[in-house]
Amino acid sequence: METDWVSRLADEVIAEAERRAPGKPVVCASGLSPSGPIHLGNLREVMVPHLVADEIKRRGVPCTHLVSWDDYDRFRRVPAGVPGVDESWQEHIGRPLTSVPPPAGSPYASWAEHFKAPLTAALDAMGIEVRGISQTEQYNSGAYREQILFAMRERRRIDAVLERYRTKGKTSQEAAVDASEDEAERAAAEGSGAAAEDDGGAGSAGYYPYKPYCGVCGRDTTTVTAYDDETTELRFVCDCGHEESVKLSEFNRGKLVWKVDWPMRWAYEGVVFEPAGVDHHSPGSSWVVGGQLVSEIFGGLQPIGPMYAFVGISGMAKMSSSQGGVPIPAEALEIMEAPLLRWLYARRRPNQAFKIAFDGEIQRTYDEFDALARRVAAGTAQPADAAAHSRAVRTASGELPATERPLPYRMLASVLDITTGDEEQTLRILSEVDPEHPVLSLAEVRPRLDKAARWVETRLPAEQRTWVRREPDADLLASLDDEQRASLRLLLEGLDSHWSLDGLTTLLYGVPKVRAGLPPDAKPTPELKAAQRGFFALLYRLLIGTETGPRLPTLLLAVGAERVRGLLGG
Structure with a gap:
């Protein structure tokens, strides 16, 4: 029997987890940076592991889905189009997202919390169960202390791995092209979990994979000038002029650079499955480099996980949180039920791009979903389609509200x-x-x-x-020919006996057939279709003053029989 993509991945993940750590719960992971609105493209970062983790749970296998909030990342730019935010937020660039004030009027304590909250609520509404991990809390609590000290001891080996992928030897023109592409990727991925493609870079004092936040200005505009492996004494200077000397074995105000941080966490959490966006799969990206760092340095294994494609919005260009004005999951859930939104992600393989309709296409999307539900109920749906529907309407914990x-x-x-x-x-x-x-x-x-x-x-x-006429269009009614008058009379005579959605549908399509001397259930011909189009256009003009509009049976029901008669000259 044909299996869907979720089942195939679940098979792989369960087998891999058993190979790596027999008997332990399977760990699936997502990473999100609350650096701005976490949009529907970013939601795929959560939906792919959720669907796989949920399938694993359905099979009775213990499984945890971690969502790592990269809220200790630096505030990189002031995103456009965020209400309550102006250029004064520029002063916070370089500070942790949890140390940046929220937009004006927000009830939340920080920038990070402001953008985490609507996604957390949307995940709850969609039945997505996760264990959230705040990287601010992890770093500030010293949870990664041993990993940080280890990375600093192994900094030369880390630097050697990173050096394989640096742009050394490229022409200035090639490097400029790479830089512009990196910037575009960062903008597209903002909030995707790849905070930045930072690797720390080597300064005059050598390479250090750790970036402290300044004790005076709070920014990461710091440069490590010396480090002693034995005493763990770390000295650094900040662009603001502050100099500081700390013992890294006791110091918590800093973090590993992204390209080292991510593989460290794979090993720390024992992640078996984590997908990544297309922006992470280019040569030298954090996913590629991280795979080598986790195995060569941290003694772990890279998660298995597919590359996932972008998600678009009907009528909009590619989404980017830094550009502003992009719909977030909470906004999607205002206009569509949670099962429909889940279905849009479940029915497409991760490497397939797709669009979510906020315009009139949403009606067609709902029609497709309802048609699938009928096929599932009748037992005629294809297995993969039925599986996608099941994943849309329920989780391992039960049915979603319907x-x-x-x-x-x-x-x-x-x-x-x-x-x-x-x-x-x-x-x-x-x-x-x-x-x-x-x-x-x-x-x-x-x-x-x-x-x-x-x-x-x-x-x-x-x-x-749609604006229904208040008064009949006397001029149009006076200009009708005999055939048009006869068609209207036939419609009006049948209103009472056909006053239901199905009945009016039959009546409306039947009038041109009867006028042509055919039975109401006659097969349509090109001539009949042309007559129907002309008849429908006339009705629209008489009822709402346009050539087209909502489906006529629905329109007639909405207007009401008495008012229809008045507008059609009955």
């Missing part, structure tokens, strides 16, 4: 567009969709109804809103 009556999203959006959210009118319309099984309470169609309402309110362009 809408009791999942009416089509596009219908709900159309109704809400016309009623402008009036709950009484909305319930009246939805109760008439299927008179044999009427919706008796809006609670039956929530939370999907609320998601559609939010989409209409925030994402539907004003020029696409």
Whole structure:
């Protein structure tokens, strides 16, 4: 039987974990830098390990999913488009993210906490269980003290590994191209967990893989000038003019540079599975170099894990937290249910790029998801599709909350567009969709109804809103020919007996057929399709003054039979 990508990876991870550490829980990991809005591209950093870890748990194998918050990284740039932030935040560049004040008006204590909070809430809403690790807490508590002292003792060997990948010997033009590409990658990956591709670099006093934060200005604009392996005395100077001498065996105000920090943590946590974005897989990147450092220096093994591709937004360029204005998971969950968002990540292999629709395409996405749910219920879905659906609607811990009556999203959006959210009118319309099984309470169609309402309110362009005519278009009605009048009369005569979504669909498509002397269930021909298009365009013009609009059966239900009659000259 065909297996899905999650099952295949889970097979590999379980086998690898058993080979490395028999009997111990499997460790899957993600890394995120709360340096700005953690967007839907960054979410893939969490979703890929989550889906694999959840499959492992479903099989009864103990598994932990770590999310490492790189909140002790330096504040690199002031991201664009963040409310409550201005150029005055420039003064904090170089300080740890947990030491930078949050945007003005934020209830959180720091920059890092401000951007961690909405993602943490979104993960909870999506049923994603993780163990969060704050790197600020890890470093400040001295948890990595032995690893830091070891890395400093082995600094020459670390430097030799890094030297293999430095741009030594390149022309100035090649180095400039590399630098611009690195900057683009950093911008694209901001928040992805690869804080920066720093390796520490060798200064006049030699190479040191450790970067202290200044005790006066709090920045990492420091340079190590000397280190004694025996006494662990570390001397450094800061660009602000401060000089300091500390014992590294007792000092906690600093961290390993990124290219050394990441492989150190792989060994420390025993990570078996961790994916990485495309920005990490170029020659000399932290993933490539880290694989050598973890095995040659730290005595561990690099995690297995695929490279994952970018996630885009319909109508937007590639996402970058540093550029601002990119949707975060919490915003996606305002307009779509958690199972749908989970499904978008579960159905695509990690190396497949995909887009998430915030525009009108969201309606088609929901149609696809609902169609899959029907195939799953009927037992006709392909195995991989059924697996993706299962991963969307439930986790090893249980089912995610679902809408009791999942009416089509596009219908709900159309109704809400016309009623402008009036709950009484909305319930009246939805109760008439299927008179044999009427919706008796809006609670039956929530939370999907609320998601559609939010989409209409925030994402539907004003020029696409539907405005039903207040008065009949007398001039248009007076200009109709005999065939158009007869078609309208036939429609009006059938309204009462067809007043449901299915009934109105049959009636609307049947009118041109009956006028052509055919039965209502006749197969469409090119001529019939042309007649239907003309008839529908006429109805749109009479009802809402445009040539197109929401699906006509939904529109008629929303307008109501009495008002339809008035606008169609009945």
